[in-house]
Amino acid sequence: MRTVKTIGRYLSVAAVLAVVMLPMYWVVICSFKTVPELTSPTPTFWPKTFTLEHYTRLFEQVPFARYFLNSVYVALAATGITLVLASLAAYSVYRCRYRGRELLYRTFISIYIFPRVLLIIPLYVAFTGLGIIDTLLALVIVNVTIVAPFSVWMLRAFFVGVPLELEDAALVDGASRLQVLVRVFLPLSAPGLAALALNSFLMCWTEYLFAVAFLISDTNKTLPVGMAHFLQQYFIDWGLLMSSSVIIAIPPILLFGLAGRWFIKGLTAGAIK
Amino acid sequence: MQKDPYFGYLLILPLLVWALLTLIYPLVETIRLSVLDVGYVGTPGAFAGVSNYVRILAGGEFWRTLRVSVTWTALNVAFQVLLALVAALVLNQEFRGHEFVRTWIILPWLFPSIVLATMGKWVLDPTLGVVNYLLLSSGLVERPISFLGSPGIALYAVTAVNVWRWFPFFTVIILAALQTIPRELGEAADMDGAGYFARLWHVELPTISEVLKVVILIASLWAINIFDAIWLLTRGGPIYKTTTLTILIYYKAFQEYRISQAATISLVMFVILLAYGVGYLRRVMKEEVAISA
Numbered sequence: 113m114r115t116v117k118t119i120g121r122y123l124s125v126a127a128v129l130a131v132v133m134l135p136m137y138w139v140v141i142c143s144f145k146t147v148p149e150l151t152s153p154t155p156t157f158w159p160k161t162f163t164l165e166h167y168t169r170l171f172e173q174v175p176f177a178r179y180f181l182n183s184v185y186v187a188l189a190a191t192g193i194t195l196v197l198a199s200l201a202a203y204s205v206y207r208c209r210y211r212g213r214e215l216l217y218r219t220f221i222s223i224y225i226f227p228r229v230l231l232i233i234p235l236y237v238a239f240t241g242l243g244i245i246d247t248l249l250a251l252v253i254v255n256v257t258i259v260a261p262f263s264v265w266m267l268r269a270f271f272v273g274v275p276l277e278l279e280d281a282a283l284v285d286g287a288s289r290l291q292v293l294v295r296v297f298l299p300l301s302a303p304g305l306a307a308l309a310l311n312s313f314l315m316c317w318t319e320y321l322f323a324v325a326f327l328i329s330d331t332n333k334t335l336p337v338g339m340a341h342f343l344q345q346y347f348i349d350w351g352l353l354m355s356s357s358v359i360i361a362i363p364p365i366l367l368f369g370l371a372g373r374w375f376i377k378g379l380t381a382g383a384i385k
Numbered sequence: 386m387q388k389d390p391y392f393g394y395l396l397i398l399p400l401l402v403w404a405l406l407t408l409i410y411p412l413v414e415t416i417r418l419s420v421l422d423v424g425y426v427g428t429p430g431a432f433a434g435v436s437n438y439v440r441i442l443a444g445g446e447f448w449r450t451l452r453v454s455v456t457w458t459a460l461n462v463a464f465q466v467l468l469a470l471v472a473a474l475v476l477n478q479e480f481r482g483h484e485f486v487r488t489w490i491i492l493p494w495l496f497p498s499i500v501l502a503t504m505g506k507w508v509l510d511p512t513l514g515v516v517n518y519l520l521l522s523s524g525l526v527e528r529p530i531s532f533l534g535s536p537g538i539a540l541y542a543v544t545a546v547n548v549w550r551w552f553p554f555f556t557v558i559i560l561a562a563l564q565t566i567p568r569e570l571g572e573a574a575d576m577d578g579a580g581y582f583a584r585l586w587h588v589e590l591p592t593i594s595e596v597l598k599v600v601i602l603i604a605s606l607w608a609i610n611i612f613d614a615i616w617l618l619t620r621g622g623p624i625y626k627t628t629t630l631t632i633l634i635y636y637k638a639f640q641e642y643r644i645s646q647a648a649t650i651s652l653v654m655f656v657i658l659l660a661y662g663v664g665y666l667r668r669v670m671k672e673e674v675a676i677s678a
Contacts, residue, residue, distance in 0.1 A: 124475045129486070131472075132493060132553060135504050138515060142507070155515050201400040208393030216397060225662045226408065228610055229634045230651040233644055234414035235407065236426055257407040260400060289392050318497035320613035325639065336499040340617060343502065350507065357500040364495040372488055380561030 143167070143354035150350055166351035167359075176356065178331055179338035184363075186248050186334055187316035190255035194312045195305060197256065198263035203293055205264065206271040220261045228258065232325050239326065246328040254326070255316045262315075263308045269381030270304025270374075307378035310371040314364055335360050412655075418648035425642045437649040446633070447650065451657075454609055454629040457540060461608040464548045466601055469555035474589065476556070477563045487560055494554040502617035505546035509533055533619050536626045543627055547614045551607070555600050562596040563589060595670075602665050609658065630654045 142150060143166055145159045170176040205217045235254060239245040274297060282292045298305065320336045327333050339356050342349040368375070419437055423430030441447045476487050493501075508516050509532040517529040532542035566588060574584040612631045615621065621628035621636060628636070630650065638647035 121478050121480055125478070125480050125486070128472045128475050128490070131549070132490060135508060135549065136492070138508060139500075139504050151513060153512060153518070155513070155518050197400045197403060200396040204393045204396035208396070210393040213393065216401075220400075220404070222659075222662070225606060225655075225658050226412075227631065227634075227651055227654050227658060229612060229631045230415055230648075230655060231408070231411045232635070233418065233426065233638050233648055233651075234411035237414070238410070240426070253407060256403065260403070264400070293396075314495060320498055320617075321635075325635075336497045336613075339499045339503075343499070343506065343617060348506070350513070353503040353507070357496075357503045361496050361500060365492070368491075368495055372491075376488060376491070376557055376561070380558055 139354055139357055142350075143358050147351060150354075166355035170352060170355055170359070174338065174341075174352070175330065176338065176359075179333050179335045180359075182248055182333060183317060183335040183360075186251050186255060186319075187313045189248075189252045190259065190316045191309050191312040193252070193256045194259050194263050195309060198260050198267065198308060199298065199301075199305060200293075201260075202264045202267035202271050203297065206268055207297075220264055228321060231257070232322065235322075236325060245326060246332055248327075248332060248334075250326045251319075251323055251334070254322045255319060258319070258322075259312045259315050263312060266308055266311060266378040267301070267304050269378045270301045270307070274300050303374040304378060306371040307374040310367055310375045311378070313367060317360075317364060415648045415652055418645050419652050421645050423644040426638070426644055430645060433645065437645050438653075441646065441649050441653065447653070449625065450628055450630055450633045453540070453625070453627065454631075457544065457615075457627075457629050458605050458608045460541070460544045461547060461551070461611075462601055462604045464544065465552045465555055465604050465608075466597065468548060468552040469559055469600070470597075472552065472556040473559035473563055474585070476560060487557070490553045491557050492553065493550045496550070498550075498613035498617060501546060501550050501614055505543070505618055506533065509542060509546075534623055536623050539619055539623055539626050543615055543618050546618060547608075547611065550614070551604070555604060558600055559593060559596060562593040566592050598669055602662070602670070606658065606662065 141157075141159055144162045144164070145156070146161055146163045146165070149156060149160055201220070205213060205220075231254065235250075236245065239250045239253075244250045278296055278300070279292050282296045283289070287295070318336065319334075320340075323334045323337045324340065327337055330338075335356070339353065339360065342352040342356065418430075420433060420435070421430035422433040422437070472490070476483065476490060480486075508514050511517060511529040511531045511534070514529075514532075516532070517526075520526045521529060530538065533539050570588055571584065574588050579587065609629070610631060611629075612635060615627055615629060615632055616635070619627045621632040631654075634647045634651050634654070637643045637650065
């Protein structure tokens with residue numbers, strides 16, 4: 113009876129893992145197949161011959177390195193700005209007491225109900241007026257807007273728990289409020305800031321809607337927009353899609369490996385309380 | 386709690402200004418555009434009063450699209466939450482490597498939608514796709530199915546692909562809620578000889594019901610806003626069967642160049658979402674999701 117239960121347990125876990133892993137496995141092995149094998153009507157479940165041609169083609173035939181750097185730039189810049197804006201705002205909402213705090217907080221959270229697509233048109237017009245349409249700056253700005261409310265929410269799990277005495281002690285020692293925040297409070301909340309940075313990076317890295325609407329020139333495209341060109345309506349370059357899918361997935365995996373623990377804490381503590 | 390009020394205001398000010406410029410201004414501008422008759426982005430338009438609203442609400446296009454949106458959202462929420470619940474219950478068991486698996490199960494959520502679209506198009510392709518190959522070779526079907534190209538199937542196919550990306554995200558949240566169940570509670574139920582489903586009904590589900598309500602709210606708001614997965618997989622086709630409100634707004638603005646109509650539809654959508662969000666919080670949630678400090 114006991115062994116039956118154990119086997120059942122492992123089988124169920126294996127089933128869940130299969131659902132999640134098999135599609136990824138499929139893309140990864142297909143990225144190493146030669147073109148004839150890739151486009152054969154009888155798929156092979158392990159490549160007969162391994163080739164790196166789809167990876168080398170990425171850098172020879174398309175400005176893939178350029179797309180990659182653009183994505184990194186947008187994600188890092190937006191994350192940096194979000195980190196400053198959201199941590200200051202979260203400190204204000206969770207650690208300060210003043211009139212209208214509750215209202216402000218609810219407004220920030222309900223901003224999430226905004227249909228994102230509503231932002232495209234007016235921002236497109238405004239960015240055109242400012243002369244920053246088709247620049248990475250435009251994308252940085254809108255990414256911060258999207259990421260910030262959720263970031264404030266996420267910091268709650270980390271900000272509420274820090275004991276007040278530490279701040280009070282520093283205040284008594286004559287430090288200014290801003291010094292206390294920057295030198296005492298924020299270092300104590302480092303895991304929260306790491307979770308926020310990871311979340312922000314991921315959201316910018318995967319962002320497609322605004323990137324496709326705001327970026328026009330090929331040299332300004334981010335990875336998802338550049339990759340979408342391999343997926344034309346009448347011609348699909350499967351090889352390039354497979355290899356670029358593998359590469360675009362690597363930075364999120366690495367970063368999640370570094371800060372995933374805290375990210376999940378921030379995510380779940382907010383929902384569970 | 387810091388009691389210096391100005392410091393609190395001062396700290397929230399930067400984000401407030403940012404939100405004012407990039408959220409409130411666009412909202413006001415959208416309202417302005419919706420009462421004008423603007424075609425191409427950035428061109429001037431004559432005053433049109435409520436004619437855009439009348440045209441949208443009186444035409445069949447909007448209602449057809451709303452229906453698709455509601456179906457899409459309901460399908461996505463149902464399957465995402467159900468699968469997430471099952472996966473969370475499975476992974477909540479003790480097994481070797483459980484810590485690792487419970488964290489990394491989120492993997493599909495880390496990838497951009499273009500990866501999702503690549504994967505979906507590739508495995509579902511009528512001639513090269515592995516799904517059709519398996520169906521054909523096992524004799525379940527006689528001719529390959531064009532999952533993303535058939536009007537009757539496309540919405541379900543896109544849903545399946547999208548669910549694959551999102552259910553692990555909610556699995557992680559539900560798992561965390563399941564972990565709050567005291568071990569003794571489960572053991573007590575087992576001692577009483579409660580079967581698996583009795584235990585599920587009396588121990589697990591009551592504990593996570595509040596979290597499930599939050600998850601359903603988040604899942605529905607996110608599903609209805611999804612653009613990229615649908616756009617990359619089907620562009621709203623075939624014959625508008627996967628055209629949700631988000632797709633329609635984008636299409637109107639950037640393919641048909643009817644900016645004012647797009648603005649009008651997005652405002653109507655905003656009002657619907659707001660009503661849904663507020664209604665859900667009032668009716669379903671005992672407490673606000675927006676918990677204060």
